[in-house]
Every structure is written in C-alpha cells, then in structure tokens.
Amino acid sequence: MTPSMHPNFELVRSVLPMLDTVGIALFAASGALAAAKLRQTLVTFTFFAGVTGTGGGTVRDLLIGAPVFWLHDNRPIFVCLAAAILIYATPRHWWRERALDWFDALGLAAYAVFGAWKALAYGIPPLPAFAMGVVTSCVGGIIRDVLAGEPSILLRPEIYVTAAALAAGLFVALSLLGVDPFVAAGVGALAGFILRALAIARGLALPAYRR
Amino acid sequence: MTPSMHPNFELVRSVLPMLDTVGIALFAASGALAAAKLRQTLVTFTFFAGVTGTGGGTVRDLLIGAPVFWLHDNRPIFVCLAAAILIYATPRHWWRERALDWFDALGLAAYAVFGAWKALAYGIPPLPAFAMGVVTSCVGGIIRDVLAGEPSILLRPEIYVTAAALAAGLFVALSLLGVDPFVAAGVGALAGFILRALAIARGLALPAYRR
Amino acid sequence: MTPSMHPNFELVRSVLPMLDTVGIALFAASGALAAAKLRQTLVTFTFFAGVTGTGGGTVRDLLIGAPVFWLHDNRPIFVCLAAAILIYATPRHWWRERALDWFDALGLAAYAVFGAWKALAYGIPPLPAFAMGVVTSCVGGIIRDVLAGEPSILLRPEIYVTAAALAAGLFVALSLLGVDPFVAAGVGALAGFILRALAIARGLALPAYRR
Numbered sequence: 001m002t003p004s005m006h007p008n009f010e011l012v013r014s015v016l017p018m019l020d021t022v023g024i025a026l027f028a029a030s031g032a033l034a035a036a037k038l039r040q041t042l043v044t045f046t047f048f049a050g051v052t053g054t055g056g057g058t059v060r061d062l063l064i065g066a067p068v069f070w071l072h073d074n075r076p077i078f079v080c081l082a083a084a085i086l087i088y089a090t091p092r093h094w095w096r097e098r099a100l101d102w103f104d105a106l107g108l109a110a111y112a113v114f115g116a117w118k119a120l121a122y123g124i125p126p127l128p129a130f131a132m133g134v135v136t137s138c139v140g141g142i143i144r145d146v147l148a149g150e151p152s153i154l155l156r157p158e159i160y161v162t163a164a165a166l167a168a169g170l171f172v173a174l175s176l177l178g179v180d181p182f183v184a185a186g187v188g189a190l191a192g193f194i195l196r197a198l199a200i201a202r203g204l205a206l207p208a209y210r211r
Numbered sequence: 212m213t214p215s216m217h218p219n220f221e222l223v224r225s226v227l228p229m230l231d232t233v234g235i236a237l238f239a240a241s242g243a244l245a246a247a248k249l250r251q252t253l254v255t256f257t258f259f260a261g262v263t264g265t266g267g268g269t270v271r272d273l274l275i276g277a278p279v280f281w282l283h284d285n286r287p288i289f290v291c292l293a294a295a296i297l298i299y300a301t302p303r304h305w306w307r308e309r310a311l312d313w314f315d316a317l318g319l320a321a322y323a324v325f326g327a328w329k330a331l332a333y334g335i336p337p338l339p340a341f342a343m344g345v346v347t348s349c350v351g352g353i354i355r356d357v358l359a360g361e362p363s364i365l366l367r368p369e370i371y372v373t374a375a376a377l378a379a380g381l382f383v384a385l386s387l388l389g390v391d392p393f394v395a396a397g398v399g400a401l402a403g404f405i406l407r408a409l410a411i412a413r414g415l416a417l418p419a420y421r422r
Numbered sequence: 423m424t425p426s427m428h429p430n431f432e433l434v435r436s437v438l439p440m441l442d443t444v445g446i447a448l449f450a451a452s453g454a455l456a457a458a459k460l461r462q463t464l465v466t467f468t469f470f471a472g473v474t475g476t477g478g479g480t481v482r483d484l485l486i487g488a489p490v491f492w493l494h495d496n497r498p499i500f501v502c503l504a505a506a507i508l509i510y511a512t513p514r515h516w517w518r519e520r521a522l523d524w525f526d527a528l529g530l531a532a533y534a535v536f537g538a539w540k541a542l543a544y545g546i547p548p549l550p551a552f553a554m555g556v557v558t559s560c561v562g563g564i565i566r567d568v569l570a571g572e573p574s575i576l577l578r579p580e581i582y583v584t585a586a587a588l589a590a591g592l593f594v595a596l597s598l599l600g601v602d603p604f605v606a607a608g609v610g611a612l613a614g615f616i617l618r619a620l621a622i623a624r625g626l627a628l629p630a631y632r633r
Contacts, residue, residue: 038366041417043373047349047365050342058274063480063490068274071330071339078338088420119493127500128493131472138469142569147353149362151571154469155460162465206463209510249577252628254584258560258576261553269485279485282541282550289549299631358564360573 020057020069020114024076026107027140028053028083033100034148035084042088049084050077052144056107060115060136064122101200104141104153105163109193111137112167113185126172133168134161158199159206167192231268231280231325235287237318238351239264239294244311245359246295253299260295261288263355267318271326271347275333312411315352315364316374320404322348323378324396328386337383344379345372369410370417378403442479442491442536446498448529449562450475450505455522456570457506464510471506472499474566478529482537482558486544523622526563526575527585531615533559534589535607539597548594555590556583580621581628589614 031052035045054070061068070076087095116133124132138161141153153160171188175181198204242263246256265281272279281287298306327344335343349372352364364371382399386392409415453474457467476492483490492498509517538555546554560583563575575582593610597603620626 036420039419040366041373041419043370043376043417044365045420047345047372051346062273062484063493065489067276071274071335071343074336074338077342124493125496127496131499132493134469135473146357146568147363147365149366152569154466154569155462155571159465161469162463165465206465208461208463209458209467247631250630251577252584252630254581254587254628255576256631258556258583262557273484278487282485282546282554285547285549288553357568358574358576360577 021075021079023107023110023114024053024057024079025083026103026110027056027144028080029087030100030103030107030141031144032084032087033095033103034144034150036087036092036095037100038148042084045088046081046084048144048147049087050080051147052140053080053083055143056111056115056136056138056140059139060111060118060132063132063136064119064124066118066122098200105193105196105200107140108137108160108164108196109167109189111140112164112192113171113189116168116172117181117185120172120175126176130165130168130172133171134164137164137168157203157205157208159195159204160199162206163192163196163199166195232286232290234318234321234325235264235268235290236294237314237321238267238355239291240298241311241314241318241352242355243295243298244306244314245355245361247298247303247306248311249359253295256299257292257295259355259358260298261291262358263351264291264294266354267322267326267347267349267351270350271322271329271343274343274347275330275335277329277333309411316404316407316411318351319348319371319375319407320378320400322351323375323403324382324400327379327383328392328396331383331386337387341376341379341383344382345375348375348379368414368416368419370406370415371410373417374403374407374410377406443497443501445529445532445536446475446479447501447505448525448532449478449566450502451509452522452525452529452563453566454506454509455517455525456566456572458509458514458517459522460570464506467510468503468506470566470569471509472502473569474562475502475505477565478533478537478558478560478562481561482533482540482554485554485558486541486546488540488544520622527615527618527622529562530559530582530586530618531589531611533562534586534614535593535611538590538594539603539607542594542597548598552587552590552594555593556586559586559590579625579627579630581617581626582621584628585614585618585621588617 028049031048031050032045034052035048040048054076058068058070112133115136116129119129119132120126138154145152167188170191171184174184174187195204239260242259242261243256245263246259251259265287269279269281323344326347327340330340330343331337349365356363378399381402382395385395385398406415450471453470453472454467456474457470462470476498480490480492534555537558538551541551541554542548560576567574589610591610592613593606596606596609617626
C-alpha cells in the first residue's frame, strides 16, 4: 500500500491540501445553491454542500488507495459548513442565476488538475492519472444533480467533460514534458476553466451525434 | 492501515456486528418494501434489500479503510435475504403505508450511531466521525430511492438528515465527555429516532429557505 | 491486506485481465450506445463508455480490497476509448434497436462470473463472493441508466438480476464441487447469458409481486 512516491511528493503534500480546500469550497457552494433552488433547510444545505464538496476527492482517494482526506482533517468539513451557512444566510440576489455554474466550473478545473496530480504523486501511470482527473472532477456535480433530482450536468449540450479533459490532459502532458508541476497545474486549470467559461457564457458546444 | 485502536475496541468489535445486523435488517426491509411498491419480483426484492441494507455500512467501511463487513461474514447476506422473503411472503396489509418510513427511521438512528462508533474505534477524529455517522446513515435510503426512481428522501420537507445528525452528534459528544459508549449509543439512537418519529407522525420540519 | 490466495491465483491472474477486457468492452459499448440515443458528443460517448465499462470492476476491486484495475494498466482506458469511437464513427443502422441490451447481456454474464472468481481468488467466502458477482455485474448498467436519466434496468419487467445470480451462483457452486474453474466459468457465463437472452428475445419474466 505504500505508494511509489513521485520525487516532489513532499512538496505536493504540503500544497495540495490548500488547493484541495479551494475545490471543496467551490463545489460545496454549488451544492448549497442547488439546495437553495429546492428551498431546503439549513441542514440539507449542509448535507448537499458536504457531499458535493467532498464527493470528487473521496472517489479519487478511494481509487488511488490514499486515506480519504476528510476523515483525517477537520478543515474540509468546516469549509463545507461555512459554504452552506454563507449561501443560506446571504440575500439570494447576491448569487446570480448562473452562480452555481460558475462555482462548478472553477471546482471542475481545480479538481481535474489536482486529481491527476495526486494520482501521479501516488505512482499512477499518466493515462489512468489523466482519466482519474476527468472522472473525479465530474463526480461532485453528478452527485449533486442526482441528489437534487435534476438532469445530470453531463447531458447538457454545452462543453463540460471536455473542459475537465483539457485541464487534466494539459497538466499531465506538461508534467511529462518536464514542466514545473505548479506551472503545469496553473496552465491546465486556467485552460479548462476558460473552455468551460465559453460554454457557459456563449453556449459553446461540441458537435452532437446525429446519425 | 492498522487502525490506531480505541481502548474499548475489542468490546466494540464483539458488540458492533450484532447492532450492525439490526441496522441491516431494518434498511433491508425498507428496500424490500420499495420493491413491493414497484410490484417487482422476489429477486429484485432481494437485490433492493441487499443494496439498501448493506449500502450504508459498505460506504462506512470503505471510507474508514476497514474490511467491508459483508465480504467476510455470511450473516449480512442471510439477513437481507430473510428480510426480502418476509416482505414478499406476508400479506401486504401487514405493512402499513408508512412502514417503509418507520423501518428507515430505525435504521437511520442505528446507523448514525454505529457509523460514528466504528469510525472512532478506527481512530478517526471526532468531527469526521460525526460526519461519517450522518453520511453513511443516509446512504441506504438514498441508494434505495435512486434505484427505485423516487425523489430522494433527502428532499422531503420533514426532518431527516437532522435526526441522523442529532443521533451521531449526541453519541460523539457524550463519548468525548467520558460517558460509557453503550449509554451514549443508546441516548443518541433514541434521540435521533424520536426526532425522526415526530417528523413522520406530525410532519415536524425545519424552516425552509425562502429568500 | 495480503489476500489469502486461492491455489490457482497465479493462473487466474494471468487470464482474468483478458476476460475482464471483454466485459469492459461490452459494457463500454452499451454506455456509448446510451450516449448515442441521447445524441451526445464524442467526449460524452467516451465518458459514458468509460464509466459504464469500468464501473462494475471498480466497485468489485474496492469491495474486495484489490488495487483498482484500471489505475495500474493502460488497456482498460484504451478499450473504452476504442468502443466509444467505434460506436460514434459507424452508421447508426449497424447497431440495432436492442444492441445495447445484447452488449449489456454479454457484459452482465461475463462480470457476474469474473467478479465472483476474483473475489474467491482474494479469499472471500463463497456466499459473499456470489453476492459480489451479482452486485458488481449490475453496477455498470445501473450507473449508465442513472447517468442517462433512464429508469433503471433493474425495474424492467424481464429477468435481469436473476441472470446475473444464475451465472455467479453456478460458477461458485461448480467451483466448490471441484470443477475446473475455467469450465465452471464457461458454464456459468453461458447459462446466465442464455437466461438473459430469453428475457430480451421473448420477454421472459419472473412473477411480479401482486398482493
């Protein structure tokens, strides 16, 4: 069970939790906004925030055989609770119609990169590490949509999974080429976010299957 | 992977399986009743009973890194099978309209406490142990509702997650204060069940978000 | 965590990945066909193919405590990608209305046997090994249906879970009786497939609950 460690694993381990926290907060906020749409109670806000915020990272850790992050650290749960209370306690008009999509977009880009990064740090080969970045970054939104009884975000016409694939793919490819992982992470996350942003703002979509 | 053991881990390990069995039977019965509502076959009854009965404990064990309980013991599967056959073979009018809710309520209270207890016994800190009691006690009902294509129990107006939080929270808090864990478990489960019972019987609900 | 190895574990380990690959390809194709029905993009085809193709085996490996197969091998992901491209690039009429059901039926029979086999090889007792064959062979189809927002295949009137139970049950029973595992696997998978085929072709169904 000892992961064959990546050389910069120690560094990554000190930085990843911080980056992870950002992803958690963003997905947690998107979960709380989904609960707000459904006019739920504060407890349900917190549950949605918690499950959406930690779902992707939980799947990631289970798959790569890492200890599940939120079971050994108090911060993730506090972050989810804070996001739920923030959304519950502030006026609805602070959060525009598409705020959920924007939080989700940021969380998607962050998790796609960090999921792939943590996988590489645990000695997972590049292709599965890339795939895991994609899958786990989409899990938060999928769980939120399934819980809320909404059609999955995966089925909306605009680009979604593709943005996660771009972020994770750029990060893994640049890392393989020897680029500093922090630079690779920044480039990947930014590119993925921009692509998803174009999808939200302009309805950018891939050609659908029409045979 | 060796859990840093709680002092009374040996005692807990001899008692938990029995308590676990009760939670399994209750959730399994609620799963079989969901299959009955859908006029399914005995095999589907058993599948629903099994997945609903073992789902919460499976998630709990995966998250805390424990061996998944039903893979190393024949009892859980027999219990689910027995629950499925009981519901299938007995007259429908034995099981009132809300029997599913009552079985679910008992399972919820039991799993909230036992999930948190097993987590503490595996050395998980109090806050995540509490959260895991809440999450895993709700998983059985969520899986059942998703499989049955019903709106999730989480979204019904009455108190649900809150009851799980009360049960797990009381148990963890009392344990931290030095109360005997069996007393703490009894108090927590009873309080959580009473709260959920008020929700079922009187429609008790938290204020919903209305901004 | 070292599994108490079955005598023929080495042999199984060299053969299982090949058989696993067949199950992955079939479920992946059924996932891609579900995406085609929904007129999705190539990326969504690939995501559906990947999640449906690897979902059952992922759950199996997590439950028995094995390293998740697709994280340590490049083949599974290539197979899913190839299945997605094949379905996307070929004329729709090549794939008849019920092609999804037939791919799913083959995948179901294969995974029911291989899931139980791998569990036995990891020292899981017969009854849980049987149950795990059933559960994990149904997971691929369940995930696909939940993602696609379709009513779960579990709820259709025709025989589905029963076919998985027949395949896994025959394999485990014959293995216990000392039959060569490759023969037992062949008999189990064939019997399960024939039963499911009768369900697809002739609507064969168990009696439903009608009290």
